[in-house]
Every structure is written in structure tokens, then in C-alpha cells.
Amino acid sequence: xxxxxxxxxxxxxxxxxxxxxxxxxxxxxxxxxxxxxxxxxxxxxxxxxxxxxxxxxxxxxxxxxxxxxxxxxxxxxxxxxxxxxxxxxxxxxxxxxxxxxx
Amino acid sequence: xxxxxxxxxxxxxxxxxxxxxxxxxxxxxxxxxxxxxxxxxxxxxxxxxxxxxxxxxxxxxxxxxxxxxxxxxxxxxxxxxxxxxxxxxxxxxxxxxxxxxxxxxxxxxxxxxxxxxxxxxxxxxxxxxxxxxxxxxxxxxxxxxxxxxxxxxxxxxxxxxxxxxxxxxxxxxxxxxxxxxxxxxxxxxxxxx
Numbered sequence: 001x002x003x004x005x006x007x008x009x010x011x012x013x014x015x016x017x018x019x020x021x022x023x024x025x026x027x028x029x030x031x032x033x034x035x036x037x038x039x040x041x042x043x044x045x046x047x048x049x050x051x052x053x054x055x056x057x058x059x060x061x062x063x064x065x066x067x068x069x070x071x072x073x074x075x076x077x078x079x080x081x082x083x084x085x086x087x088x089x090x091x092x093x094x095x096x097x098x099x100x101x102x
Numbered sequence: 103x104x105x106x107x108x109x110x111x112x113x114x115x116x117x118x119x120x121x122x123x124x125x126x127x128x129x130x131x132x133x134x135x136x137x138x139x140x141x142x143x144x145x146x147x148x149x150x151x152x153x154x155x156x157x158x159x160x161x162x163x164x165x166x167x168x169x170x171x172x173x174x175x176x177x178x179x180x181x182x183x184x185x186x187x188x189x190x191x192x193x194x195x196x197x198x199x200x201x202x203x204x205x206x207x208x209x210x211x212x213x214x215x216x217x218x219x220x221x222x223x224x225x226x227x228x229x230x231x232x233x234x235x236x237x238x239x240x241x242x243x244x245x246x247x248x249x250x251x252x253x254x255x256x257x258x259x260x261x262x263x264x265x266x267x268x269x270x271x272x273x274x275x276x277x278x279x280x281x282x283x284x285x286x287x288x289x290x291x292x293x294x295x
Contacts (some may be wrong), residue, residue, distance in 0.1 A: 002150040004110045010146060011213035012114055016140075018119040018205045025198035031176055032130055035137050038168065039121055042144050045160070053151045056228030058238075061153050062245045068163055069257045073264035075168050080271045081173045088180050095190045 009050040016043035028046045030092045041071050071090070110150060117143030130176045134169055141165045152229045154238040 010019035016039060045064045052060025074077050120139040127133045141164045148157035162278040189195065246254055 002106045002110065004106055004150070005218050006151075007213060007217040007219050009151065011209065011217065012118065012147070014213060015118055015206065016121050016144075018202060018209055019125065021117070021205060022198060022202035023125050025201070025287050026125060026195055028129060029177075031172065035133055035172060036124070036165075039124070039137060039140065042141060042164065045156075046144055046147055047149050049151050049153045049156060051144035052153070052253060053229055054225045056225030058111065058229070058232065058241045058245045059249075061156050061238075061242055062250055064153075064156050064241075065159070065246065066250075066253060068159065069260065072163065072168060073260050075171060076264050077271075079171060079266050080268045083175060083178065084271060093178065097269075 006050045006054050009046060009071070013043045013046035013050065016040075016046070028093050028095060030094050033094065034078055034082070038071065038075070041067060046102075106150070109146070113143050113146045114148070116140075117147070128140075133178065134172050138165045138169050141169070152226075152233050152238065154233070155242050188262065 020036045020040035020043060023039065024033050027033055028034065045067055048060040048064045048067070050060075054060060082092070085097060089096055105264065120136040122131050124136045124140070127136060131167050141160060145160040145165070148154075148160060172196040232238070236244075
């Protein structure tokens with residue numbers, strides 16, 4: 001196993017999460033925003049694995065498993081919704097979805 | 103010792119670089135491929151920390167299954183859509199960049215405080231012992247089917263809910279196809295919500 005201290009991995013995870021946040025705020029294509037959400041989930045997975053290494057038990061690695069299941073369910077439902085909206089509006093731009101906006 | 107650091111450095115550059123390039127990539131397919139690259143880099147990070155099973159699962163499920171689903175939907179909707187560059191919310195991008203810079207500064211500050219933190223409990227040695235004795239897969243399975251058995255079973259409810267929800271959504275497209283040009287506001291409300 002690596003001799004690189006866990007702090008470096010935590011820094012990488014934090015920076016990846018930041019990139020995900022900025023991407024969701026900047027991009028407007030619904031699918032691309034979804035991919036940045038996946039990036040944020042991945043960053044959290046790296047946090048979990050690093051904390052598991054710091055704690056010396058495998059519970060963090062098991063939690064990554066649950067994050068994976070939630071991510072898979074979220075992607076399936078979310079992409080189905082995006083597909084429906086895009087068929088109806090001929091656009092993937094999230095700013096066009098404002099039926100409920102006053 | 104030095105090989106570790108070289109691998110970590112390469113992984114750091116590839117993962118963070120492809121994630122940053124995702125923001126600037128115009129084409130949705132390029133964004134998806136860069137995300138795959140970033141996830142492969144993360145799998146290397148998991149390997150470096152002794153999470154062998156999670157690294158394999160990361161490649162198979164994330165970089166494989168989920169990203170193929172993304173590419174599938176991108177292809178279904180057409181790859182050559184351009185993203186609009188006007189801003190309905192004035193100053194959204196500038197505000198996002200400022201907030202992102204703030205968040206980055208916070209992350210870097212916290213990382214700088216704790217970069218060389220080591221742990222008295224000998225956490226790394228414990229993981230190494232599990233990995234060399236029983237193997238990583240057996241260790242994960244013991245925790246997953248021992249202490250976390252109930253949450254594990256509950257996730258099956260989540261998956262079934264997702265499957266049923268997607269079936270309901272998909273059925274509406276094909277069986278109740280609206281006449282061309284006709285708008286049905288009641289259904290639209292449901293799809294947006």
C-alpha cells in the first residue's frame with residue numbers, strides 16, 4: 001500500500017468535488033450537469049475510501065458500495081426524465097424547463 | 103517509495119486534469135469520455151489505498167455501465183446540440199466562478215492544515231493485515247453481510263422503486279403517443295416535476 005499520506009488523497013477529493021460544483025453551476029445542458037453530479041459522487045467515494053484507510057476498517061469501503069447503488073438508481077430515473085423532457089421540448093437546456101416558474 | 107509517489111502524481115494530474123477539462127469541453131460526448139478518464143484515475147487511487155474490490159467495481163459499474171448509459175442517451179438525443187451561451191440569470195457564470203474560487207480556497211486551506219496528518223491508531227496496517235490475510239473481497243463481504251445487512255437489503259427496495267419508476271415513465275412514451283404537435287399540459291407538468 002502507498003506511503004503517500006491520506007491528506008493528499010483528501011485534497012484531491014475536495015478539489016474534484018469543487019470542480020463538480022462549479023460544473024453544475026456553469027453548464028446548462030441537463031446531461032452534462034448530471035455528469036458533474038456523478039463527479040461529485042465519485043469525489044465522495046474517494047473520501048470514504050481514504051477515511052477507511054485512516055480508520056483501519058473496511059466500513060468506508062462498504063459505504064462506497066451504497067453510494068454506488070444510489071448513484072445507479074439516480075442515473076436511471078434521471079436520464080429517463082431528461083429523455084422525456086428533451087423529446088417534448090427539443091432542447092436539453094435546463095433554463096427552458098420553467099413551467100412551474102411564476 | 104519513489105514509485106508510489108510517481109504513480110500518485112500521475113493519477114492526481116490525470117484525474118484532476120480531466121475533471122477540469124470537463125468544464126470547458128463543448129461536446130457532451132467529450133465530457134462523458136473525460137469523465138470516464140477521471141473515474142479510471144480514481145480507480146487507481148482506490149488501488150493505491152488498498153481498496154481492490156472497490157477499484158474493480160468502480161471500473162465495471164461507473165466507467166462501464168453508467169457511462170455507457172450516459173452515452174446512449176446522448177446518442178439518442180443527438181450529439182450535435184450546441185449549448186446556449188446567453189444567460190437568462192444575469193451574472194450566473196461570474197458568480198459561479200467566484201463561489202468556486204472561494205470553495206477551492208477553503209479546500210486548499212483545510213488540505214494545507216492536514217496534509218501530513220498521520221494516525222496513531224495504525225489504520226493503514228490494519229487494512230494491510232485484512233488484505234493480506236483474508237483478502238479485500240472477503241473483508242468487505244464480512245462487513246457488508248454482517249453489520250450492514252439490513253441497509254443492504256433496504257437498497258433492494260430502492261432499486262425496485264427505480265425500476266418501476268422508469269417503467270412507468272417509458273410506458274407513457276410509447277403507448278400513449280400524442281398526435282404530432284399536440285401539447286398535453288397535464289402530462290408535461292408531471293414530467294417536469
